[in-house]
Amino acid sequence: MIRPSQDPCLARLLELQRQLIDAAKAWASGCDDVGTADALREETLILLHERYRQRIPLYRHLAEQSGVNRPCDLPTLVNNMMFSTDIFKSYDPHWLDDCNFSAMTSWLDNLCAEGIASSLDSVSSFADWSESLSKLGIRLSYSSGTSGVMSLIPRDPLTWRALCRNSSLCGNEAWYHGIDGRRRKFDCLITVPPGDGTGIQGAGNGFATIATRSHYLYSSQGVITAEEILKHGRKPIEEKSRNQKLSLGLDLEKAICFIREGLEANRPLLIFGPPFQLKQLCESVRAKYGSVKTHSESIVVTGGGWKSFHGERISQEQLCGEVFEVFGIGCDQVSDAYSTTELNCTLTCCKAFHYHVPPLLEVVILDEAYLGIPRQSGRGYIGFMDPFAMSYPGFLIPGDIAELGYGECRCGLTGWYLVGPIQRLETAEVKGCGGVMESLLA
Amino acid sequence: MSMNESLGSSADSQKATVISIPALIKGTVRYGEKIALPELQNAIRRETSAPIPVKQPIAVTVKSTQILAGYPLRLSSRSSQTESCFLLSLKPDPKEIIESDVSSLVNELMSLTFDDILEYLDSVRRVFIECRGQLRSSIEECFHGAVDVLSECDFLLQLLPDLLDRQGIEEAVDRELSYDSRRGRDFLNGWVKLLANCHAGMTSHFATQAFPNHATTKLTASIQACPTRQLHITAGNSPYVPFISWLRGTTTRGALVVKSSTQSPLLTAVLIFAIQQIDPRHPLRRHSSLVFWKGGDTTVENALFSPGAFDRIVVWGSEQAVRSVQQRSVHSKTIVFRPRFSISLIGREAFPDQIAQAAEKASIDSLISNQKACFSSLVHYVVGNEKNAVCYCETLCKKLGDWDRIWPQDLDRAILGQLRMLKRTALIHGRWFENGGSQSTSSAVVLTDKPFDISRHPACRLVVVRRIEHESQIVPFLNPSVSALGVYGHQTLSFIRNIAASAGVTTIAKLGESESIFSGIPNDGMRTLSELVNWSTSLNENES
Numbered sequence: 001m002i003r004p005s006q007d008p009c010l011a012r013l014l015e016l017q018r019q020l021i022d023a024a025k026a027w028a029s030g031c032d033d034v035g036t037a038d039a040l041r042e043e044t045l046i047l048l049h050e051r052y053r054q055r056i057p058l059y060r061h062l063a064e065q066s067g068v069n070r071p072c073d074l075p076t077l078v079n080n081m082m083f084s085t086d087i088f089k090s091y092d093p094h095w096l097d098d099c100n101f102s103a104m105t106s107w108l109d110n111l112c113a114e115g116i117a118s119s120l121d122s123v124s125s126f127a128d129w130s131e132s133l134s135k136l137g138i139r140l141s142y143s144s145g146t147s148g149v150m151s152l153i154p155r156d157p158l159t160w161r162a163l164c165r166n167s168s169l170c171g172n173e174a175w176y177h178g179i180d181g182r183r184r185k186f187d188c189l190i191t192v193p194p195g196d197g198t199g200i201q202g203a204g205n206g207f208a209t210i211a212t213r214s215h216y217l218y219s220s221q222g223v224i225t226a227e228e229i230l231k232h233g234r235k236p237i238e239e240k241s242r243n244q245k246l247s248l249g250l251d252l253e254k255a256i257c258f259i260r261e262g263l264e265a266n267r268p269l270l271i272f273g274p275p276f277q278l279k280q281l282c283e284s285v286r287a288k289y290g291s292v293k294t295h296s297e298s299i300v301v302t303g304g305g306w307k308s309f310h311g312e313r314i315s316q317e318q319l320c321g322e323v324f325e326v327f328g329i330g331c332d333q334v335s336d337a338y339s340t341t342e343l344n345c346t347l348t349c350c351k352a353f354h355y356h357v358p359p360l361l362e363v364v365i366l367d368e369a370y371l372g373i374p375r376q377s378g379r380g381y382i383g384f385m386d387p388f389a390m391s392y393p394g395f396l397i398p399g400d401i402a403e404l405g406y407g408e409c410r411c412g413l414t415g416w417y418l419v420g421p422i423q424r425l426e427t428a429e430v431k432g433c434g435g436v437m438e439s440l441l442a
Numbered sequence: 443m444s445m446n447e448s449l450g451s452s453a454d455s456q457k458a459t460v461i462s463i464p465a466l467i468k469g470t471v472r473y474g475e476k477i478a479l480p481e482l483q484n485a486i487r488r489e490t491s492a493p494i495p496v497k498q499p500i501a502v503t504v505k506s507t508q509i510l511a512g513y514p515l516r517l518s519s520r521s522s523q524t525e526s527c528f529l530l531s532l533k534p535d536p537k538e539i540i541e542s543d544v545s546s547l548v549n550e551l552m553s554l555t556f557d558d559i560l561e562y563l564d565s566v567r568r569v570f571i572e573c574r575g576q577l578r579s580s581i582e583e584c585f586h587g588a589v590d591v592l593s594e595c596d597f598l599l600q601l602l603p604d605l606l607d608r609q610g611i612e613e614a615v616d617r618e619l620s621y622d623s624r625r626g627r628d629f630l631n632g633w634v635k636l637l638a639n640c641h642a643g644m645t646s647h648f649a650t651q652a653f654p655n656h657a658t659t660k661l662t663a664s665i666q667a668c669p670t671r672q673l674h675i676t677a678g679n680s681p682y683v684p685f686i687s688w689l690r691g692t693t694t695r696g697a698l699v700v701k702s703s704t705q706s707p708l709l710t711a712v713l714i715f716a717i718q719q720i721d722p723r724h725p726l727r728r729h730s731s732l733v734f735w736k737g738g739d740t741t742v743e744n745a746l747f748s749p750g751a752f753d754r755i756v757v758w759g760s761e762q763a764v765r766s767v768q769q770r771s772v773h774s775k776t777i778v779f780r781p782r783f784s785i786s787l788i789g790r791e792a793f794p795d796q797i798a799q800a801a802e803k804a805s806i807d808s809l810i811s812n813q814k815a816c817f818s819s820l821v822h823y824v825v826g827n828e829k830n831a832v833c834y835c836e837t838l839c840k841k842l843g844d845w846d847r848i849w850p851q852d853l854d855r856a857i858l859g860q861l862r863m864l865k866r867t868a869l870i871h872g873r874w875f876e877n878g879g880s881q882s883t884s885s886a887v888v889l890t891d892k893p894f895d896i897s898r899h900p901a902c903r904l905v906v907v908r909r910i911e912h913e914s915q916i917v918p919f920l921n922p923s924v925s926a927l928g929v930y931g932h933q934t935l936s937f938i939r940n941i942a943a944s945a946g947v948t949t950i951a952k953l954g955e956s957e958s959i960f961s962g963i964p965n966d967g968m969r970t971l972s973e974l975v976n977w978s979t980s981l982n983e984n985e986s
Contacts, residue, residue, distance in 0.1 A: 058871075065873070368856040439896075440895065441896070441919075442785065
């Protein structure tokens with residue numbers, strides 16, 4: 001890996017990122033300087049374009065095909081160099097079935113800024129491959145996605161560090177540090193099954209590491225590994241949720257015990273998980289216990305959306321009502337967070353249902369033709385430009401729709417925000433004379 | 443449609459336009475119940491609690507009315523913007539459209555001669571010509587004067603009489619129903635005696651031993667193409683499919699139900715208004731229903747797919763849609779029209795001197811129906827080296843540019859978006875040749891060395907070019923989903939014709955001629971009219 005001392009561009013990038021982190025801390029405490037942060041981000045993103053162009057073959061190819069050469073400005077990047085997050089699942093799934101890790105390595109090498117050695121050819125399982133990559137300094141993050149094919153995101157140490165650090169600067173910061181500014185002691189109940197296969201599991205693990213005590217709701221049902229998710233997509237996690245209504249008995253008892261012990265120790269509780277699992281937890285607790293008392297400063301954080309549980313979807317207000325009735329945790333203390341596995345920070349939803357964009361991220365709204373103007377409000381496809389994505393193209397379109405706004409929110413934060421709910425874009429169907437075209441290679 | 447409109451803001455507007463379109467129930471024109479705007483909007487909100495389908499209109503049902511919400515229409519000539527409208531039509535009651543009286547098939551439809559059929563179709567044709575102004579006024583009133591509808595209506599009123607050309611129908615019937623060297627029409631006129639030798643069965647021979655008085659009889663065989671009860675479920679982007687279905691059903695004397703697709707409310711309305719001018723007592727009118735319901739609505743489909751409801755179910759649609767119908771209609775014969783596409787093969791004869799000629803011909807095949815028909819070529823396979831392939835792409839791109847100049851396409855922004863996104867997803871590894879610039883691409887050619895998923899093709903003047911070393915390398919890509927294969931080069935055509943035909947390709951044509959057609963041409967490898975009739979055999983003693 002090239003060190004900052006050997007690469008002035010890298011040194012400048014790291015300095016800009018440090019300043020962006022300072023800007024994010026100021027923003028989270030309400031003393032932001034939007035103009036300065038905007039300028040910092042813009043310079044970072046343009047430098048990243050250069051870095052990607054030099055180091056990521058796929059990015060360089062697109063830049064050449066689109067005639068985007070240096071020097072380059074932000075609007076040009078927005079309109080030409082934003083990638084669909086699908087590129088992180090653009091490998092042939094058969095390669096994994098056939099344990100063809102030579103092909104997988106070559107695929108990953110094409111979209112990674114760090115050259116990946118061909119010595120990885122000899123690995124024989126996904127776990128070996130992942131382990132070998134991590135020895136080379138590349139940690140893979142996974143996302144199961146809606147298509148059943150996993151996204152694989154290669155993070156170098158700098159990007160990984162950003163992932164682990166940035167989310168704590170994006171909301172609830174005051175809660176974690178309490179009134180006296182010292183790290184708060186709290187218990188964490190995680191409703192997602194244990195494991196490290198997906199982003200939501202990773203986030204759960206992150207909360208677990210900073211909590212005093214943590215408990216996984218499905219602790220008796222085993223760990224779901226990345227390999228299991230690679231094989232079956234999101235199914236294992238969702239199957240567990242579907243089964244939980246019938247088989248939660250013992251796990252639920254343990255969770256209630258965990259909550260009560262925390263209350264006795266006067267520790268607030270943080271409940272974390274996807275909204276469909278939180279709803280099911282509330283229903284199960286209500287059915288068996290009616291309600292359970294928690295510490296008055298407890299909070300709930302949801303993330304990951306409703307996935308295939310769309311039919312069970314209820315509004316955020318209704319979900320807050322359920323949480324209040326069952327756990328006595330007020331609406332002000334329930335927040336949803338939006339992110340994708342490719343991003344290195346999260347957008348936390350406030351009580352005004354605004355997902356606030358920290359200075360760590362550039363959000364643009366694109367129209368149906370995937371064209372947009374940076375820093376302009378409006379409704380459309382969301383595009384993210386992540387100044388901390390060092391090892392993979394961080395100019396991304398995840399396929400969600402929302403409205404981007406700007407201003408001072410009643411929650412106290414200022415700047416850009418997305419108005420919830422954030423909706424998933426349905427893929428348009430291509431029709432021929434006889435109806436919707438089927439998937440067929442030609 | 444702007445993104446705001448497609449996301450439903452227009453549907454919530456107090457000014458949303460509600461349009462009632464006609465349905466034909468056994469020859470009678472009917473409309474759905476009128477529903478107040480707030481109730482319509484509530485129905486949409488109920489349906490769209492899930493992610494809103496941005497790209498396509500949404501079908502919902504309220505009481506006995508079928509609603510198509512989010513249907514884009516340009517209601518004013520002063521604005522280029524479309525408005526998201528509600529289209530209301532009668533949700534059909536299965537009991538009213540299923541032909542339960544089989545004797546009426548015998549008494550009314552089977553007794554019709556081919557001349558009766560031709561006369562009926564000709565009377566519809568004359569309505570299109572002689573009552574053009576009246577039909578246009580009816581459409582104008584029905585669709586609240588929508589500008590784009592009226593211009594399409596004018597086009598339809600010119601086109602539809604040609605599709606009802608008497609000679610064309612005669613030729614199609616004569617070819618598709620031809621049997622034993624007899625013209626097809628003869629089999630619609632009654633029993634046709636064949637010159638076949640009838641062999642008595644084995645049991646009859648044994649019977650002469652068991653029953654001394656039993657004698658085998660010399661028999662005459664006769665064949666008739668008998669009417670069937672037909673359900674046509676249409677889909678796809680071609681608005682003409684419901685018309686073609688109605689025409690095929692009528693030509694074969696069918697008791698007919700045609701389900702329109704969301705793409706064809708105008709054509710269906712035009713056809714219904716025309717049929718309305720025909721004698722209501724005519725059997726072919728009284729046995730015709732043209733309706734719309736939301737695909738998958740079990741309150742309609744369970745009855746329609748139940749045993750004995752229909753003899754033939756014709757399904758246009760994807761594998762999934764077809765499988766769904768087949769699983770629920772096991773007692774009916776199902777005729778399937780799947781979505782298909784076409785390809786081109788540029789043989790080595792094109793290089794180095796005939797590249798321009800080949801590219802020109804290939805561009806013609808690619809631009810059939812602006813790439814939206816199954817005959818449109820979406821992928822070109824070029825036999826040659828990399829240099830030749832690049833040269834072909836450059837030349838083809840120029841030819842497409844020529845088309846753009848004489849026939850500019852009004853590219854929907856969402857389609858432009860799909861095209862632009864392909865460059866950054868499925869075709870990211872390709873070499874792109876574009877006309878119009880990357881932010882307003884009017885046509886493009888992509889040379890790629892990776893197989894391309896055809897379901898991602900936006901059907902908007904994009905040609906995917908694959909280089910192959912030898913003609914035989916196209917074989918893995920030849921299958922029944924390929925409608926037409928256009929070939930450049932005599933030798934290449936000779937080499938590939940039998941291979942392609944045995945792989946399931948329906949039409950193998952000289953490059954540039956894939957759109958050429960004749961009456962009675964096989965469709966999806968079938969003689970469709972032959973599939974729609976019931977071929978009945980009569981075995982009787984010699985009749986004079």
